[in-house]
Amino acid sequence: MEDNKLYKEEAIISKWIADMYEKDETDTNDVEFLLSVIGSKPKHILEIACGSGRILVPLAKAGHIVTGLDFDPFMLSKIESKSEGLSNIFWRKADVIDDEWDNDYDIVVIAGNFLFNIISGTDYEKAQKLLIEKSAKSLVSGGSIYIDYGYTLHPESWYDDPGERVIWQGIDSDGNTGKMMLFGSTFDKETRIVNSTRRFEIQCVSGEIIKQDINTVKHFATLEQIYSWLASAGFVIEEEYGDYNSNPISETTSRAIISAKKI
Secondary structure, three states: OOOOOOOOOOOHHHHHHHHHHHHOOOHHHHHHHHHHHHHHOEEEEEEEEEOOOOHHHHHOOOOOOEEEEEOOHHHHHHHHHHHHOOOEEEEEOOOOOOOOOOOEEEEEEEEEOOOOOOOOOOOHHHHHHHHHHHHHEEEEEEEEEEEEOOOOOOHHHHHOEEEEEEEEEOOOOOEEEEEEEEEEEEEEEOEEEEEEEEEEEEEEEOOEEEEEEEEEEEEEEHHHHHHHHHHHEEEEEEEOOOOOOOOOOOOOOOOEEEEEEOO
């Protein structure tokens, strides 16, 4: 597989991305739904790819003991100010594929569509399966995995798009003005591989202009694949939804939200 270059962008771009994420990713429907599924009884939770703490911090505020892992130091740097006064939240920089996880967790959360957005030099499909296997090893007996995955029964309608669209645009906390675009997206129906290019254009306050194209390769897993990975790792599915209104997965829904118990 071609080396996936996401997260190998220029540092100034990574910093800009973290700031744009904080400004633009403000929806809380997924967080509220997660909280409703896991319940109010305090649990020991590990969140994979916790980013800036958008999910991790509310989990801690709800009384759970939480740990977050993420590769991106710029995203992780956002957590401290949002978690001030909380003693039940921890986070650290980690490559969730190559690095070891801790264990004895009640719940492992893989949300924010990270099952699709994994960053790894490993074969994509193997990396997705490995996430589920490592989750099982990190859980106590009877613990659960919670997966929130962007899913459609017609992935070609999402990913076969050669055009260009702006994902983020704005000014970061350092005054740098930027734009991130996605273009040339293709979907292979046989392999379910999605190829696309992310284009970054940053006008720095210094006057320097930074441009970078990053080719990305991702694998769109089917429900059947996810089911098989869960079963082989010793999980039994307990709950499954297609959106944050508890509707079943269907032609009109855009998520696969799965809660499965380790047996």
